[in-house]
Amino acid sequence: MRELFGRRAFVAGATAAALTHGASGPARAAAAELVDGNLPDFHPALKDRLRFPLAWGTSPVRDFGSWRRTARAKVEEHLLVERQHRTPYAPEFTAGPQGEGYTRESVTLSLTSYERVRGLLLTPHGTGPFPAVLLLHDHGARFDIGKEKLVRPWYDDTRLASARAWADKYFSGRFVGDELARRGYVVLCLDALGWGDRGPLTYEQQQALASNFYNLGSSLAGLMAREDARAARFLAGLDRVDARRVAALGFSMGAYRAWQTAALSDDIAAAASVCWMTGLKEMMVPGNNTLRGQSSYYMLHPGLPRFLDFPDVAGIAAPRPMLFFSGALDTLFPADGVRVAHDKLRAVWRSRHAEERLHLRTWPDLGHVFVDRMQDEVFRWLDSVL
Incomplete structure (x- = not known):
């Protein structure tokens, strides 16, 4: 044997x-x-049982407002992390050097009652209140930097070197947060657990970390979801911010976080998600990165697929403006999964007579990146909806 x-x-x-x-x-x-290949040989039978009965259009709840409340409550039930709305943020601000047309600050606050979290806050010069963007970093199996992937760090030369290399690889050498601040947006970016000041984690530690959360009756993915929604509320509550014009934006895992935050938080008026949207069943195929476990635990809410698919969750945010970009050469998200997801999203926004508020695009010559021409289109879209 x-x-x-x-x-x-x-x-x-x-x-x-x-x-x-x-x-x-x-x-x-x-x-x-x-x-x-990390799947049980009877996985087709398990996939066949995923009917997503709570999805809009399938659910017996026909009133959209009632459906949104029901679907959101089902997602929150599976986060396994209680809401933290009564925990004071108690922010502490530390001024940084001036940027080109904006001010830099670091801010330390309590997103939950468990720990204090440090983030980066950029504010345009001029008279507010300003529109704002909650900027959500990716995974990328790179843990020494989190918020620094999107906002140029001014406080650590080692992290700056790592951040520049990351920006060169995925963002055409740009720091997306700094670009947004120059365009007139307040920008908030914080580390998720495991990255930057809250790490660095190693790739091999992720699965053990997630399983220990489960053993403690909690969830790694649920914590991230709760923290992102709390960050949205904090940003919307700043005096310098117009609370009616707050968007979420992210690439890769940050894209997942953006549409998830829009689904869970009414503080988000619009969301832009670059390179993370698919149908679950179409993603769960031999060879897909998801089957390796590890990083998938940041996006895994146990039991939720018995009720809702990924685009079904994103649809909770309808009819607010939402943007979804994908790359046709992105091996992480098979074309079939992107197509299924986009069709589901269109159906939700169409049912609200708001299809013009949904911006879907697949870039035929691009893979898993957020390069300058994609950024420019996202920036123009944000300008138009905010």
């Missing part, structure tokens, strides 16, 4: 009993196929 377990991760049920009694030939060969 030893050679069977060298390649496969588990044996269960009747097959295990057969091995115990010395089965050979076909029985032994079948046992070796119980796991298929």
Whole structure:
């Protein structure tokens, strides 16, 4: 039996009993196929059971306002992290050097009752209140920098070197937050747990961290969702910000965070998500990065797929303005999944007679990036909706 377990991760049920009694030939060969690329061999049957019965259009709830409340409550139930709306932010601001047309500050605040979190806050010169953007960083398996991926750090040369390399790789050398501040937006960007001042985590530690959250009756992904919604409320409540004009923006995992925050928070008036939207079943295919676990735990709410797909959750934000970009060459999100998701999103906004508020685009020559021409289109879109 030893050679069977060298390649496969588990044996269960009747097959295990057969091995115990010395089965050979076909029985032994079948046992070796119980796991298929991190998926159980019966995963098609599990996928077939995912019908997303709470999705808009499928749900028995026909009034859209009632559906939104029901769907949001179902998402919040699966976050496993209680709301923290009574925890005082108690912000502490520290001035940084002047930028080109904007001021820099670091801000430390309590997004939850568990710990203080440090973020970066940029404010345009001039007289407010200003529109604002909650800027949400990506994953990228790069943990020494989080908020610094999007806002140029002025306080640490080592992080600045890492941040420049990241910007060169994914953002055409730009710091997206600084670009937004120059255009007249207040920008807030904070570290998620594991990155920057709240890390650095290592890639191999993610799964253990997530499982320990579950053992504690909590959730890593749920914590991030709650923190992002709290950050949106904090930003909207600043005197310098026009609370009616606050957007969420992110790339990759940050894109997931952007549409999720729009679904969970009425403080977000619009959201732009670059390179993270798909149908779950279309993403759960052999070879997809999601099947490796690890980073997926930041976007995994146990049990929620029994009720809602990813675009169904994003649809809770309708009919507010939403932008979704994808790259046709992005191997993380198969084209079938993007197509399914976009079709679902169109149906929701169309049902609200607001299809013009939904901006969907797949860039045929691009992969998993947020390059300058994509940024410029997002900036113009933000200007138009805010």
